[in-house]
Amino acid sequence: MSIAVAPRHLRTLFLSDIHLGTRGSQVDLLLDFLKWHDAETIFLVGDIVDGWRLKKSWYWPQSHNDVVQKLLRKGRKGARLVYLPGNHDEFLRDYLGTQLGGVELVDSIVHETADGKRLLVIHGDQFDVVVRHAKWLAFLGDGAYTLALGLNTVLNKIRRRLGFDYWSLSAWAKLKVKNAVNFIGTFENALVTEAKRVGADGVVCGHIHHAALHDDFGIRYINTGDWVESCTAIAEHHDGRLEILRWSAIAKDEAFVVDPDTKVDQVAA
Template structure:
């Protein structure tokens, strides 16, 4: 699959869990994605900046700054930019209801699709019992996650040298451990219940780094995934349909199978 020769334009784009300020952030791929994909509205669905990590040690290379500038440039060119903070960028929750640099900051928002459906857009950490009731455990889990990402770096260095594609140790582990699978299921159920309580057709969220697009007990549940492991975003087309886009390198485009309802796109 060849790289697209011009920008794609969508009605809306949803991006979450970028974790700018961390070594695991795949800012170069996100920047490439932003260069080739535009939308009338761009929703930043939390954990765009990792305040937790930046508090411990400062890490902000040029590609991370380039991502911020690219998003702000889209706003200057007419796109609506909505920032919904998550737990890693919760410092922005002190600024809910404000605008800065053309960016709206809100805790959640209802998105209306082109075909008249309504979706709750929220990061989702509010429905994570660990974040709500044992934040110390969340910090501990974050440390373990960073360690796993460090191991990923070495594993994938070897894989690239022998011609294999990227493989995520941490994502594999999360899906293989029974408790992690159960957590994902409970999270999806909690978000779907909240969407039902608010009387909307679906929910679009992030937080758990697990992209999804499926029906959950009559509610359309969409998770944007992340830009640390899977490099996924969600797009609403101009007819109101949704798509989970997995952004991969050109050499990997034909080799990386996408999960159900996802489409690989060459970067």
């Protein structure tokens, strides 16, 4: 960052789908983001570590370790850290209900915002039919996704040299495929239904790498996005307002970047 600005202090920060252990993880941007954002509570909403990829081939550069250390350092300074494992780091589900290094491990949790809204926080793979009932297909899709991310990396190296911002080829392709768009809608509806079942006012999830914040199903649906394609997080301000934060390599002269697709009433709600 090129200007001296105090880190932005939030009430709550929601991060998911970092996929440490993969070459596609945008750890440099995440480290930059964490440098400029502090929070009283940090929810790690699954797929923080990619156990699937690490089982196939070990990839863990120092920058990935730096992310872990950065998060743990925030915990030592007083932030509450809550980890909700996803399908890619499902090995941690063997330790639900315990604390590891000061990090709470839970499958789901209800978070109350500053303005009294109750939000169900859960990774979301529990409501993905492919992951639950056809895991072999999920693994196959993961291989194709990894190939797309490899192409994405090459493309964005060229874009950076030309002075352009980060852009996700895989995210663009997903939203251009009708079945993918239908899947997102079905997934969102399933998560909202679960939130209603437990008596929550909304849901915060990850899993599908598609940041969103809306009330299309009658209650608040919030998806954190990811740090592979979109480089997004969800912030709760001290008055309970929620917003999508989008971090990019171009954001060198700003303390933060708000997702331009977020509606005004969503930011203020």
